[in-house]
Amino acid sequence: MRIVNDIAVELATYLEEDVADVVMNLSSPPRPEMGDVAFPCFRLAKRFRKSPQDIANDLKTRFETEERDAAVELLAKIERIETAGGYLNFFIKRDYLARSIIRESIEGGDRPGTSSEGEGKTVIVEYSSPNIAKPFHVGHGFSTFLGEAVANLYEYGGYNVERFNHLGDYGTQFGKLIVAWKLWGDADALQESPIDELTRIYVKFHDVAENNPELENEARAAFGRLEQGGKDELALWQQFRDVSLREFNRIYERLGIHFDNTNGESFYSPMIPAVVDELKEKNLLIESEGAQVVDLEEFGLNPCLILKSDGSTIYASRDIASILYRKREYEFYKNIYVVGIPQKNHFNQVFAVMEKMGFPNPESNMHVAFGTVKFADGAFSTRTGNVIILEDLLDTSVAKTRAIIEENNPTMESVEIDDIAEKIGVGAVRYTFLRNGRERDIVFSWEDVLDFEGESAPYLLYTVTRCASLERRAPESLLERVQQIGDEELELLVSDDEQELLKEISRFPASVISARESHEPSVMMRQVMTIARAFNAFYHNAHILRAENEALGAARLVLAQVVGRTISAGLRIAGIEPVERM
RNA sequence: GGGCAUAUAGCUCAGUUGGAUAGAGCAACAGCCUUCUAAGCUGUCGGUCGUAGGUUCGAGUCCUACUAUGCUCGCCA
Structure with a gap:
């Protein structure tokens, strides 16, 4: 309501305060019979050395007797002013309230309250981000629905929004899948129902690996070959990715969600050597237990692992590469990660590394975290099949x-x-x-x-x-x-x-x-x-x-x-x- | 053990930079369809705001300690 601002302007004049400060203090009374707009006078008691009740009464008198045009005009829209226990309560004339609110809303058409505050500013919202080869369960739904709503909120404010789907299409898990596929894969089943088949062999891998730990090493080795561009590994990875994406796209289509960018982790992986070079150049990289880390003690955080002891990359390094890439390509105003709470520590580390690297406005990267979807008896788990698709x-x-x-x-x-x-x-x-x-x-x-x-x-x-x-x-x-x-x-x-x-x-x-x-x-x-x-x-x-x-x-x-x-x-x-x- | 969250009605949750008598929905109970859609409306019941201190004119809200629960703490993401 514009009249709220008008009241604030008058109050600010009387009190010689900032309009913005007064607006912050204005509130609505708990019940309609107490008025439409309330101004609590308690905090003014010290300054004027008077009781809040007296201050409220003084302000009421001032309002009712002020002769400046703006004040007279405002008073004409006010039915009456009451004071009650240190509050100054305004009753807005009902006919004026009806007319002004409806006119204001009609002005907005189908998008009341839309604005252009974000004009010329690009906001990246990364959300959904399912893992290739894994079922799209309601946990992914949380990120997908929340992220889409956040993106829409920015669009409603006039921002240029880039929707990013950071596909989980890289990492040791693909080493596991490759190993599992070679042992137990069924090509027909993969065509029939790709995610089910990939989940089946993934679950089997973990079952078997429990008693055969060497499988884990094989998996790491397979991922290493994938990262080095091994032909077999690359072909399998590409196939897994394609069939999974087909299923995901069917869901996004149904939900009416369209991403502007679906570069997954694999896309950023090749950029990591440059990141490592930059970290080295800035003397931030130190060796620890055979791995390359950035110390973050000054932030009260544990060291951030950049390269594993076998030289392969890890998600933190991919996220850092992606921030640099996005800044380069999009010159973003904000870079928002809609990712679950469990990764809070991870993002704190990544953002701290950015700050240490001298990244401009490091606070423009932000983690919009959300809770975990679980059953009454525990979290979802793909491995045990305890999920809701x-x-x-x-x-x-x-x-x-x-x-x-x-x-x-x-x-x-x-x-x-x-x-x-x-x-x-x-x-x-x-x-x-x-x-x-x-x-x-x-x-x-x-x-x-x-x-x-x-x-x-x-x-x-x-x-x-x-x-x-x-x-x-x-x-x-x-x-x-x-x-x-x-x-x-x-x-x-x-x-x-x-x-x-x-x-x-x-x-x-x-x-x-x-x-x-x-x-x-x-x-x-x-x-x-x-x-x-x-x-x-x-x-x-x-x-x-x-x-x-x-x-x-x-x-x-x-x-x-x-x-x-x-x-x-x-x-x-x-x-x-x-x-x-x- | 370190760090980060959370704790409000039987259940799920709100509670605006500290402000007036802590609010919804569900469940339970009692009503309202000859009337613009009953996936609706009205009413009743239901609270030591985790515990104990502290700051303040005023604390569900801020501070400290404690309790409980969850997440996290380099070679998964």
């Missing part, structure tokens, strides 16, 4: 959605149901990963993911369909009136329900900014949920198409449209596609 979860969710739609809409055509069930079912899964703070672990439960009541994506989508349905059913004359809605009509939205809803709508843009700055889509998600709840209460209590008079009906329909557009915008940022009916 993301596609299975999506299919189950879509199937359940379909059953509900069929029950509620006996006449709906099958193709339409397919389309809607897919969007809602997938949306419900995505929402599960975005609803809470990202660093929280998720204990997987079918029951929770498939609960479509209360705080859920279907609830939000249902609210959107209610708004859409109103528009479909509205008579032509009302729609025309809505097209050219006037201030005098919008000013009719003064009931408690309407005012509450309006205030929640007005908070959406700030929630998007906050979500972006903290890389927490949940912040925006919650605001959207609050708007939906407020709308559903309003919808239940008030008639819209059958309002007391047409002017009020038109205003309420505009309100419903604004709600629909705002929730839809939030859903799209979350990667969830709104539907018209369900």
Whole structure:
């Protein structure tokens, strides 16, 4: 709400403080009957040597008697000012509040609260990053959904976003796969169901290696040959990579996610010698137990391993190479890694090495960490097959959605149901990963993911369909009136329900900014949920198409449209596609 | 043992740079479909904010210690 800023400007003038500082202190009272905007005066008590209550009273008087034009103009929009226990509470005129919030929201069109703050700035978001030859389970889903939402949040702020999928396509694990394939591989099975076959031999490798430790050495040797460009190894690696990528792309297609860059670890590996040279040149590399490390004691971290004792590379060296490459090619403003919490230490080390190398703005590299998806009795494990494949979860969710739609809409055509069930079912899964703070672990439960009541994506989508349905059913004359809605009509939205809803709508843009700055889509998600709840209460209590008079009906329909557009915008940022009916 | 997280209602979680009577959803219970979609709405029940100190006019929020849990601590990623 712009008037909040106007109030802050006045207060700042009276108190001779920065407007920004005053804005920070303004808040909303806990209950609507206490006002719309609150200013706590406690911290001013020392400065003025008065009680907060007295200061609040002085400010109230000052507001009410000030004769400057700006102040008079502002006061005209304020119903009254009250003081209560050290708080200065402003009651904004309801008609003004209704008109200004709706106008402000309409200005944003389908993207309310969008901005151009990021113009000319490139942000790299690395996310998803599955490992070749391993199943795409719901743990990868977390990175995929969170990363996409973070990328969307930056785009919404006008940034140029580069979506990176840092494929895990290199490392000792491929040595293991190569060895395992030569021992037990089945070419037909690989064509039939590549990930299953690769997982099978990978699991078998670990089983057998437990009693035959020399297999591990063979695997390391095989990876060494791969890195040296060995023909056999390279051909196998390429094949494993191709078949895996085919499966991953099917999932990304379904999710509507498109990466700008899918260079995996293998892409950066050849750049490592240059990194090693640079580290040597800067005297940062020291030998330790046969390996090459960078000491990070000054950062309170353990040494970062750059080259293993056999001279082959490791993930830290690949990540360092990738940062240098990205800076060179993209001149990024931020380089964001959406990777699980367990790798926090790793990224701290890598970023510390960057700082030691004299990398400009080392804090532009950041780790956006997220919690672990696990079962009640422990973490997922590919080796034991104790995982939930993301596609299975999506299919189950879509199937359940379909059953509900069929029950509620006996006449709906099958193709339409397919389309809607897919969007809602997938949306419900995505929402599960975005609803809470990202660093929280998720204990997987079918029951929770498939609960479509209360705080859920279907609830939000249902609210959107209610708004859409109103528009479909509205008579032509009302729609025309809505097209050219006037201030005098919008000013009719003064009931408690309407005012509450309006205030929640007005908070959406700030929630998007906050979500972006903290890389927490949940912040925006919650605001959207609050708007939906407020709308559903309003919808239940008030008639819209059958309002007391047409002017009020038109205003309420505009309100419903604004709600629909705002929730839809939030859903799209979350990667969830709104539907018209369900 | 060192480091980093986390601890709020029976369960899953919010709680804005420290501010007014700590909030949602689920579960349980009681209501609301002849009325714009009941995947909805309303109400009831439910809390020593892990424990103990400290800072402050004021602490769920900041500091210290402790307890519990999780992650991590070079040749996997």
